[in-house]
Amino acid sequence: MKSTTIRNLVILGGGTAGWMTAALMAKVLGRVVSITLVESDQIGTVGVGEATIPPIQNFNRALGLDEREFLQATKGTIKLGIQFENWSRQGTQYMHAFGGIGKNFPFCDFYNYWLRARAAGDTSSLWDYSLNCQAALANRFAPLNQIPNTNLPGISYAYHFDAGLYAQFLRRYAEEKGVKRIEGKVCDVASNSDSGFVENLKLESGDIVEGDLFVDCSGFVGLLIDKVVGSEYEQWGQWLPCDRAMAVPSKSAERIAPYTRSIAHTCGWQWQIPLQHRTGNGLVYSSSHWSDEQAQDVLFGNLPGEPLAEPRIIPFKTGHRPEQWKKNVVSLGLASGFLEPLESTSIHLVQSAATRLIKCFPHRGIREQEVAEFNRQSRVEMERIRDFIILHYKANQRRDSDFWRDCEEMVVPDSLQEKIDLFRSTGKVFRDYDDLFTEVAWQQVLIGQGVLPEDHHVIAEGLSEGQLKDLLQSLKTLVQGTVAQMPSHEAFLSGRMH
Structure with missing residues (x-):
């Protein structure tokens, strides 16, 4: 050369x-x-x-x-994660929250303890133990170095x-x-x-x-x-069926949420991204299932505020x-x-x-x-990254459209199918060395999409039933107490602006 x-x-x-x-x-x-x-x-x-x-x-x-x-x-604005709505089934929601969940244990991630408790009848959500998720849903944020008397490892965040x-x-x-x-x-x-x-x-x-x-x-x-x-x-395109996006800004909602929303519709999904001065909105869809007119009807029918411009169509491959x-x-x-x-x-x-x-x-x-x-x-x-995104489409239980049925039935890359099969049968998931997404990210999306393991790690059996119950309760209390000390997202932004 x-x-x-x-x-x-x-x-x-x-x-x-x-x-x-x-x-x-x-x-x-x-x-x-x-x-x-x-x-x-x-x-x-x-x-x-x-x-x-x-x-x-x-x-x-x-x-x-x-x-x-x-x-x-x-x-x-601050972003603590992405809330996925209607992705597994209509009416369901879960968050891919940044940061850790529960407590770090050697050789065995926290979700195994939650799986064991769940098998014994515990009804708590995995996300009860996510500081990021609970802060996001409460519309609160502060870097943890500003929160006194917490033993949590930190809050992980990005930006809109x-x-x-x-x-x-x-x-x-x-x-x-x-x-x-x-x-x-x-x-x-x-x-x-x-x-x-x-x-x-x-x-x-x-x-x-x-x-x-x-x-x-x-x-x-x-x-x-x-x-x-x-x-x-x-x-x-054989794995990612959407090929068009329609984007339009709208007036800000009164509450500036510290997370992105991803809302699944019958032939695609919609994003809502809250900024200080407006909300970014868009619809990602399949042109073989929806016309641009149909997509616009869905998008404009689900805006959080008045549109501020004409929609832009972005074709992509x-x-x-x-x-x-x-x-x-x-x-x-x-x-x-x-x-x-x-x-x-x-x-x-x-x-x-x-x-x-x-x-x-x-x-x-x-x-x-x-x-x-x-x-x-x-x-x-x-x-x-491709495999992680395909997972959201593949692992769905929606039966309300050909789009979602086709996604559930499609043959996915072996690298992804092996991950799904291993998790479903054993509860184990491993991050490849050069994977952008952590094990905790994979755990949240797999469980959130309804891929529930048939087993958990044997190490999780090391606690007595009483110890397990105390562990979960103390972690939940710690998360709730830390969130309660945080200012609102708007108050944090206001403080950063002056």
Whole structure:
């Protein structure tokens, strides 16, 4: 492969993906690499990625961002988890809450003790022992270092924010760190006739932007990764049946809930994401089951407040590029692949890919081994997240539509089916080393979707019935007492705003 020292990095496309990448690259590599970002104000961004997962805190910390400034600039709110409604059956709900549940035991997770108690007639919910879930449902939040006299390990949280405002916030940060922004639309791309490497971008203005390494953040278009270097796209529609989203903002509800809502309907699902100044709403659906008109009726019939704009329709194809990095083009964000926003992974995938690129960043030339390792890690990450999302569709007991019946009957990847079978028969679930989602996350979704184990771990038999009862009662009391000391979510946000 090409042996030129990498001195000039060019990012094509702004939006959340482009500016997250530019900000991180500038922070880490700004002294040794020149960074240019090309974007056009004429080209809109998808901009509906408004919910995140806890690793976003690591990203913000790596940049040295102040949480108060960040929340102010992005109209951000706190996210403690995702509440899934009507997913297992109509009328049911459960939360994929961040953080731990119960108490940490060596070799045997807490839910095994709950399973044992449940088999003996205990009627408590697994989520009675989740601090995150109970705080979310009570509309309360505070970092645990602000709560005196609690023995709980901590509260884990992420954010909801306006993706467009986050991109602007990061743009200011990146430009202060030396990133050069060029306004313009690409009209031609020059590639080396021998290597096929991209050499420069020609803009409609006539400007030429040269680079050694190009990061494609051009969204679904994939201008460089698809149109120029020809990286194939592997579709996963056979497992993820939805192919369209409709998004519309609405007025804020009086109560700003510290969690995302995911509400299943007959042919898809709806998100509700509370921000300080509005609520983000959308419907993810299958175009072979619903027309756009039917989808709009469902979405507008279930808004928490008055709509603030016309709905936007976003067609998509779930899947990814096995070669996320090809030649001297690395695709990030929607240009690299798309998994529907059910578990709020889109922004995280930008973060992890940008971090991976820094770890694999080429020095004196792009090496095949480096590219192959980057692509291997990217592929495994996407497949693990894919399986977790498929689980929500596969493990349902709804019988009210062909959509849900087809989901329940579909043949899923072996990697997922083996997990489901092991959990159902033994109560055991194991996280793969490179899985984004923890064992506790898998436990919550499996149990929440109605996959109840036939057994529990033998270690859970080590307590007497009295000890087990005392353990559960004391944990429940501890969670409730800690939640009671927290301020409301709105009071926390108000405190952060002043």
